[in-house]
Amino acid sequence: MTRKQLIMDSALQLFAEKGIEATSVQQITDHCGISKGAFYLSFKSKDELIYAIIEHFMNNIIREVDQAVSEGSTPSEKLHNYFVHTFKVMSQYTGFAEILMKEKVSAINETLIERIQFYVDLAKKSLEKLLFEVFGDQIEGKQYDLVLVVNGMVQAYLQNFFESCKPFDVIKLADSLVEKTTLLATKSEVVFLQDSSQLYSRMKVYSIEHIIEELDQLQQQTNDNLELESIQLLKEELTMENPRPAIIIGLVSNLEKNENFNWVTLYLKNHFI
Amino acid sequence: MTRKQLIMDSALQLFAEKGIEATSVQQITDHCGISKGAFYLSFKSKDELIYAIIEHFMNNIIREVDQAVSEGSTPSEKLHNYFVHTFKVMSQYTGFAEILMKEKVSAINETLIERIQFYVDLAKKSLEKLLFEVFGDQIEGKQYDLVLVVNGMVQAYLQNFFESCKPFDVIKLADSLVEKTTLLATKSEVVFLQDSSQLYSRMKVYSIEHIIEELDQLQQQTNDNLELESIQLLKEELTMENPRPAIIIGLVSNLEKNENFNWVTLYLKNHFI
DNA sequence: TATAATAATGACTAGCCGGTCACGTGTCAA
DNA sequence: TTGACACGTGACCGGCTAGTCATTATTATA
Known part of the structure; x- marks a missing residue:
């Protein structure tokens, strides 16, 4: 493991425990047994470290879920895979997921927030494509509400999972979410979000x-x-x-x-x- | 306006803009034109100020929504009122709502988080009661999933609203959410959360x-x-x-x-x- | 082994933080 | 006019931070 990776691992752990702001560079270097100077040989600043962590994990998460979805042979299997692997990947990267859930937006650098938001928008776009693949044109017009609501449900279960800290049956949860998504996609009629600009805030940038x-x-x-x-x-x-x-x-x-x-x-x- | 209120107002504004941690007592006192010493005549510490803000707004929000719900004459009108006034109250207390959405969990004192979580659990309990009133025993067993999911949808729309920063048609959004909630309450079959302890983390404390x-x-x-x-x-x-x-x-x-x-x-x- | 090159260190700087407190300042009753 | 008192001030304190850099340790080369 390179020193860069060693630092990122230690930092991730501490960030998840105590928050990004509350973790000092000194604490990170103490935790992985190197000096403060050595840290600045690997990263120009603390912000650059945070940036690298976000970049690394956001990419892995999106790519791994996309990969799993594409391995489904039927559209409905793909939707099921989407939920299963979203939760699996998040449990795999517990530390990072905790930061994402806890830290939310403020405190850290503005450009970092923009970058996170960009990845979130990308994930939403993927979900939108998937939903069209599964439900076809019947969701035309209501796709933005659907993406927002499905995302909201996933977030809610993720938050619940991280608060309870107990292992859970991912397959069962995915079954439940497939059913709820299908209900909303096929039976819902009342639309609120009218166009894509209301859903994707940063994408157009x-x-x-x-x-x-x-x-x-x-x-x-x-x-x-x-x-x-x-x-x-x-x-x-x-x-x-x-x-x-x-x-x-x-x-x-x-x-x-x-x-x-x-x-x-x-x-x-x-x-x- | 008392000085305590003046400070809370200024602090709320700055907290919403830059985050709680990133806002110093000095900045708060500068913003409302008093000295640092005067601040500590009103609040024993910065934490006590944060505590007072949370206490004040959480109470108002829960009480105002409860009030509005109870004014509905039929169960379905109550559900509609729930959504309408949740969004109305949150737009009224924009500053505090932003803190709630952005700040999430970490950074601030652990006991403050517990207190917020307590209020959140209380709000969930209210929603559970309301859902039983509207849909009756048909939601027995699936009430925990329903509460989590409805909460998640509301959160998702709130987040979207605060990111876009544009005014929106609360009534239309409430219509949309009533429809979605009804669909899920009446047609959903697959249950994931089995008992109340999985939904209410702090309540039992x-x-x-x-x-x-x-x-x-x-x-x-x-x-x-x-x-x-x-x-x-x-x-x-x-x-x-x-x-x-x-x-x-x-x-x-x-x-x-x-x-x-x-x-x-x-x-x-x-x-x- | 001697020398050069590279890697790593931790004391140090400058600056911000929450919180304190000796010191004005303005307002009353005597 | 005087003195007592409460209100309000901002310089100051100890402790923390991110980041630097002269010094030292380690390794590679000759």
């Missing part, structure tokens, strides 16, 4: 133009030739009138092993698949 | 024995004779085999104008009505 600007900056964070060339070609493809999805997805997969590109690759995959 | 102990301490926080006598009689009535609700509710109403007794009076009313 990350327009294609914005992504191209970000790619410029990210280009300086790597020396790998394949990665540099892929970024250059991505920028060219994205500025075209009709970017070809196959090319973009291909180029994106060249960037996926570098954690610095996490959110851009997730965004582009979500946008072009 | 506040047993009658515990309340009697608390009354002993609260007795020292007042000089009013009516209040002192009422507490004494309450203790006696509560230690009896079969406490008489009418007497308890009567005695409780003698204590309701003193904010120090807020949570005890709420608890006892909830327990004996």
